[in-house]
Amino acid sequence: VTVPSSTVSDRSEAELIALIQAQLSSPPAWLTIGIGDDAAAMEPARNRLEVVTVDALVEGVHFERRFTPPDAIGHRALAVNLSDIAAMGAEPRGALLSLALPSDLLLDDFTEMTTGFARLATASRVSLVGGNLTRTPGPMMIDVTVFGTAKRRQLLARSGARPGDDVYVSGTVGSAAAGLALLKRNALASSGTRFPSAAHVQSAESACVDRYLRPAPRVRLGLLLGRNRAATACVDLSDGLADAAHQIARSSDVGLVIDGSAVPIDAEAQAWFDSSAPDPLVAAATSGDDYELLFTVRPRLRNRLKTVAAQAGTPLTRIGVCTSDRAVVWRRQQAGGAADEPMPLGYRHFR
Amino acid sequence: VTVPSSTVSDRSEAELIALIQAQLSSPPAWLTIGIGDDAAAMEPARNRLEVVTVDALVEGVHFERRFTPPDAIGHRALAVNLSDIAAMGAEPRGALLSLALPSDLLLDDFTEMTTGFARLATASRVSLVGGNLTRTPGPMMIDVTVFGTAKRRQLLARSGARPGDDVYVSGTVGSAAAGLALLKRNALASSGTRFPSAAHVQSAESACVDRYLRPAPRVRLGLLLGRNRAATACVDLSDGLADAAHQIARSSDVGLVIDGSAVPIDAEAQAWFDSSAPDPLVAAATSGDDYELLFTVRPRLRNRLKTVAAQAGTPLTRIGVCTSDRAVVWRRQQAGGAADEPMPLGYRHFR
Numbered sequence: 001v002t003v004p005s006s007t008v009s010d011r012s013e014a015e016l017i018a019l020i021q022a023q024l025s026s027p028p029a030w031l032t033i034g035i036g037d038d039a040a041a042m043e044p045a046r047n048r049l050e051v052v053t054v055d056a057l058v059e060g061v062h063f064e065r066r067f068t069p070p071d072a073i074g075h076r077a078l079a080v081n082l083s084d085i086a087a088m089g090a091e092p093r094g095a096l097l098s099l100a101l102p103s104d105l106l107l108d109d110f111t112e113m114t115t116g117f118a119r120l121a122t123a124s125r126v127s128l129v130g131g132n133l134t135r136t137p138g139p140m141m142i143d144v145t146v147f148g149t150a151k152r153r154q155l156l157a158r159s160g161a162r163p164g165d166d167v168y169v170s171g172t173v174g175s176a177a178a179g180l181a182l183l184k185r186n187a188l189a190s191s192g193t194r195f196p197s198a199a200h201v202q203s204a205e206s207a208c209v210d211r212y213l214r215p216a217p218r219v220r221l222g223l224l225l226g227r228n229r230a231a232t233a234c235v236d237l238s239d240g241l242a243d244a245a246h247q248i249a250r251s252s253d254v255g256l257v258i259d260g261s262a263v264p265i266d267a268e269a270q271a272w273f274d275s276s277a278p279d280p281l282v283a284a285a286t287s288g289d290d291y292e293l294l295f296t297v298r299p300r301l302r303n304r305l306k307t308v309a310a311q312a313g314t315p316l317t318r319i320g321v322c323t324s325d326r327a328v329v330w331r332r333q334q335a336g337g338a339a340d341e342p343m344p345l346g347y348r349h350f351r
Numbered sequence: 352v353t354v355p356s357s358t359v360s361d362r363s364e365a366e367l368i369a370l371i372q373a374q375l376s377s378p379p380a381w382l383t384i385g386i387g388d389d390a391a392a393m394e395p396a397r398n399r400l401e402v403v404t405v406d407a408l409v410e411g412v413h414f415e416r417r418f419t420p421p422d423a424i425g426h427r428a429l430a431v432n433l434s435d436i437a438a439m440g441a442e443p444r445g446a447l448l449s450l451a452l453p454s455d456l457l458l459d460d461f462t463e464m465t466t467g468f469a470r471l472a473t474a475s476r477v478s479l480v481g482g483n484l485t486r487t488p489g490p491m492m493i494d495v496t497v498f499g500t501a502k503r504r505q506l507l508a509r510s511g512a513r514p515g516d517d518v519y520v521s522g523t524v525g526s527a528a529a530g531l532a533l534l535k536r537n538a539l540a541s542s543g544t545r546f547p548s549a550a551h552v553q554s555a556e557s558a559c560v561d562r563y564l565r566p567a568p569r570v571r572l573g574l575l576l577g578r579n580r581a582a583t584a585c586v587d588l589s590d591g592l593a594d595a596a597h598q599i600a601r602s603s604d605v606g607l608v609i610d611g612s613a614v615p616i617d618a619e620a621q622a623w624f625d626s627s628a629p630d631p632l633v634a635a636a637t638s639g640d641d642y643e644l645l646f647t648v649r650p651r652l653r654n655r656l657k658t659v660a661a662q663a664g665t666p667l668t669r670i671g672v673c674t675s676d677r678a679v680v681w682r683r684q685q686a687g688g689a690a691d692e693p694m695p696l697g698y699r700h701f702r
Binding site: 032036037038040041043044048050053054055084088090096098129130132134135138139141155157158159234235236251 | 439
């Protein structure tokens with residue numbers, strides 16, 4: 001029984017775990033020992049590699065209370081990891097959820113947050129197999145480990161691109177950054193302990209806002225690229241298109257020429273960048289949080305890729321080509337014709 | 352090249368990852384894709400279950416800067432997870448390291464911390480396969496996921512204890528709490544951004560202090576208990592003996608009678624509890640961080656257990672018996688003879 005003013009510090013660790021478990025679907029057959037023992041135990045999938053990744057959301061760095069509804073925090077914490085699994089061409093299977101919670105976190109906000117996590121987990125057929133709960137004197141932190149499986153020959157590494165491969169991106173670029181800007185404009189005045197209500201956020205709702213708050217990782221596309229051996233290298237756009245292009249270039253030891261006019265930016269995001277950035281294209285390419293996939297494809301597999309795009313139901317755009325000279329450049333239309341410029345670096349975490 | 356006043360914010364994420372990688376042993380053959388891609392990929396062990404756990408250390412909750420040398424933080428963050436793997440009877444294999452770092456963390460402290468992690472990883476034959484780095488406006492947080500393997504029939508769950516089983520504990524109880532108390536008495540006056548030097552901590556050094564700072568998880572004992580099918584249930588003492596006893600009772604649906612006079616408390620810790628606690632035995636049993644194992648054994652397997660103890664090189668003490676009535680009690684010597692009292696609960700995280 002939850003009274004509105006209850007906080008997580010009014011509950012024991014076991015009670016908070018029980019609240020999470022009530023939101024989950026029933027444990028899968030491969031889970032030998034689940035939540036409640038010292039560790040989880042499970043049967044590996046036959047003839048598959050295990051694929052595993054971890055990512056964290058920290059309040060004040062990756063989200064802010066004054067404009068992020070709690071369900072979106074839980075959703076994003078899982079989604080950013082599913083995006084990494086997708087970029088490997090793997091099928092997600094299970095997750096561990098490690099939460100550091102401020103004592104004054106409202107129990108209602110806690111359950112809304114775990115609801116966002118549980119909903120995406122159920123929709124993605126991901127089972128929560130364990131986790132950790134601790135209090136923190138600082139900002140809320142959500143650390144999620146996701147593991148999945150892939151056949152060895154279907155794995156999408158960063159390192160397989162070759163000169164002559166085409167470069168593709170899924171969906172659109174820059175939407176999440178535009179959504180974040182909209183949300184900030186509409187944020188709560190105070191940065192106190194409260195989260196915005198769903199109704200408050202609704203007032204800033206747009207496709208871009210939803211793209212930022214509740215990204216849809218490209219799991220199905222990644223799986224289809226892997227199964228059809230359609231891509232030679234793949235990364236996700238967590239830190240933006242420019243960063244992703246540099247990652248593929250570095251890991252594959254190739255160069256990339258990206259056609260600036262081909263980069264797909266949706267109309268709402270384009271309007272935002274046009275009105276706010278000195279160089280809208282650079283702003284879009286260096287903005288993060290889109291969770292699309294950037295990947296490379298042999299030109300002779302173009303027809304196979306069309307089938308993949310149709311099966312995945314995802315728009316794919318050819319935006320460039322791999323070269324042999326290691327440089328990562330934009331080709332941009334200017335007054336005097338096309339000119340190549342070095343691609344800027346993306347978002348940097350520490351520097 | 353490290354200058355003394357450098358902080359982690361003077362380095363890029365890639366540079367910090369390179370500093371960690373330089374401390375690690377070379378990647379194992381089963382690791383198909385390691386650090387540097389969207390996710391790690393690895394071959395599962397044949398005919399084994401996967402065992403996985405996550406645990407976090409938060410500055411101000413699980414350690415304090417004014418009395419914890421950075422190498423001990425890295426060591427403990429891995430050790431607490433190895434202890435969970437040990438309590439399952441599993442063999443640790445790999446880890447993911449997720450760090451949230453304050454921008455003003457000195458680079459020297461960062462590398463000392465990761466050195467503590469890397470040293471224990473190498474000694475335990477655990478490979479770091481991936482992780483995450485983020486800055487935080489709050490306290491430092493270290494979130495570690497460890498995975499390992501076990502044959503199904505060698506797995507040690509919490510739920511297998513039966514009435515009549517003997518109850519054993521490894522090593523000694525209460526040492527870490529005594530060590531923590533000693534450390535606090537000797538702490539730096541300020542709780543600013545600095546960590547104590549090794550020399551400063553040395554001045555408070557004792558076996559108990561080392562037990563608190565650099566616990567040795569009972570991995571070998573857990574493996575031998577599992578391989579020899581010597582234990583019916585097992586948990587680790589992360590939250591203390593009393594909590595562990597309740598966990599086994601609840602999961603196995605049995606009662607436990609613990610003989611208070613049999614609980615092994617080392618002399619230094621005993622002296623500390625005698626001088627500081629109204630009830631030294633309760634203080635020892637409800638103190639955490641010892642990372643010993645509590646487990647149950649069929650009485651007819653007593654000889655097999657002696658062999659396990661000899662092979663593990665670990666003292667094991669029989670401290671009680673499982674009953675059919677679900678109550679968890681102490682049998683304590685008092686003026687009028689022995690009396691049974693309800694076992695107190697252990698450390699609670701939220702309430």
